[in-house]
Amino acid sequence: MEELERLREKIDQIDEQIVELLNRRAQLAQQIGEIKKRLGLEIHAPERERQIFEKIIQINTQRYKETFPTKALLHIFREIISACLSLEKPIKVAYLGPKATFTHQAASEYFGLSAQYIPAPSIRDVFQEVETDRADYGVVPVENTTEGVVNYTLDMFLESDLRIVGEIVIPIRLHLLSTCTDISQIKKVFSHRQALAQCRMWLEKNMPWVDLIETESTARACEIALEEEASSAIASEVAAYTYHLHVLAENIQDNPNNYTRFLVIGKRSMKKTGKDKTSLIFAVKDEPGALYRALESFYLYNVNLTKIESRPSKKKAWDYVFFVDLEGHTEDEHVREAIELLKSRTQMVKLLGSYPRALIQES
Numbered sequence: 001m002e003e004l005e006r007l008r009e010k011i012d013q014i015d016e017q018i019v020e021l022l023n024r025r026a027q028l029a030q031q032i033g034e035i036k037k038r039l040g041l042e043i044h045a046p047e048r049e050r051q052i053f054e055k056i057i058q059i060n061t062q063r064y065k066e067t068f069p070t071k072a073l074l075h076i077f078r079e080i081i082s083a084c085l086s087l088e089k090p091i092k093v094a095y096l097g098p099k100a101t102f103t104h105q106a107a108s109e110y111f112g113l114s115a116q117y118i119p120a121p122s123i124r125d126v127f128q129e130v131e132t133d134r135a136d137y138g139v140v141p142v143e144n145t146t147e148g149v150v151n152y153t154l155d156m157f158l159e160s161d162l163r164i165v166g167e168i169v170i171p172i173r174l175h176l177l178s179t180c181t182d183i184s185q186i187k188k189v190f191s192h193r194q195a196l197a198q199c200r201m202w203l204e205k206n207m208p209w210v211d212l213i214e215t216e217s218t219a220r221a222c223e224i225a226l227e228e229e230a231s232s233a234i235a236s237e238v239a240a241y242t243y244h245l246h247v248l249a250e251n252i253q254d255n256p257n258n259y260t261r262f263l264v265i266g267k268r269s270m271k272k273t274g275k276d277k278t279s280l281i282f283a284v285k286d287e288p289g290a291l292y293r294a295l296e297s298f299y300l301y302n303v304n305l306t307k308i309e310s311r312p313s314k315k316k317a318w319d320y321v322f323f324v325d326l327e328g329h330t331e332d333e334h335v336r337e338a339i340e341l342l343k344s345r346t347q348m349v350k351l352l353g354s355y356p357r358a359l360i361q362e363s
């Protein structure tokens with residue numbers, strides 16, 4: 001017992017030190033904020049934040065062999081930085097709502113809980129919130145490992161001049177939520193089209209009698225599940241506690257490797273961090289070899305493409321544009337040269353932005 005008391009006393013001392021250090025850190029951030037305001041610099045510095053994350057991962061793994069789990073450390077530092085930043089300037093973030101959607105989860109993992117969040121009813125509205133400066137940034141879904149791309153988001157970049165400033169990748173874990181206490185009581189399952197598709201096999205096997213009904217979002221499905229008797233929703237764990245619903249079945253997605261990628265959109269350009277990605281759109285003439293010649297620009301300068309997606313141009317029937325993600329930053333010499341060559345070989349190139357690659361791919 002004495003030993004236990006002694007160890008707890010040590011923990012108390014450490015906690016006191018942590019609080020003291022956090023307060024000292026907050027004061028320094030405030031001072032930095034004043035300097036940035038005086039010099040007219042951007043208050044939010046994601047490139048600097050990225051450096052901090054990389055450094056603490058290194059210290060924690062090499063020096064301390066991860067006695068304290070790195071994943072937890074990253075969450076804690078996300079919140080520390082989010083709080084320090086909010087002392088300099090509160091960051092406003094619009095996301096595809098309502099509350100507790102996966103986009104909301106992605107946004108809070110990226111910006112932390114001290115940011116101000118604005119739920120927007122559609123992807124177009126997220127873009128509009130940022131375009132009109134009601135939000136500093138927006139967060140929208142762009143692709144899922146099981147269901148493919150979110151076309152609406154890609155198409156928005158054809159008309160909007162907003163830039164991609166970051167990406168977030170989160171695992172999608174889907175749960176069956178309800179006010180009922182047993183699966184046998186459920187007659188209807190509500191969810192977003194993609195979430196229903198991702199659980200198709202599980203639903204056929206475990207609840208073949210239910211009606212499946214599409215909603216605009218997983219969060220909207222929860223609102224309905226709260227009101228309607230004998231109904232349920234497929235949504236996230238965050239949604240379960242936000243809407244006070246019982247979790248009747250956990251992880252019901254058919255593919256355990258189910259991830260969604262989200263884009264952070266804004267008006268600024270991001271500096272090079274060394275682990276960046278660049279997204280762009282290009283259009284080619286409707287003639288043999290046009291796409292081949294365009295893609296050769298990347299091959300000749302040794303640029304690795306991570307994604308290519310074709311979408312109708314919306315200007316002419318059967319006219320296509322190509323969305324490309326590549327490794328590197330436009331400040332990298334080989335990327336810059338590849339894009340110059342691409343411009344000379346295509347009808348149109350629109351740069352959507354260079355940004356730091358997602359930090360946590362699997363959490």
Ligand SMILES: C=C(O[C@@H]1C=C(C(=O)O)C=C[C@H]1O)C(=O)O
Pocket residue numbers: 028029032033043044045046048049052080081082084085088
């Ligand atoms: C303190 C700063 O401002 C913000 C807060 C940061 C932090 O808490 O470490 C880092 C980058 C900025 O987004 C800074 O620019 O260094």
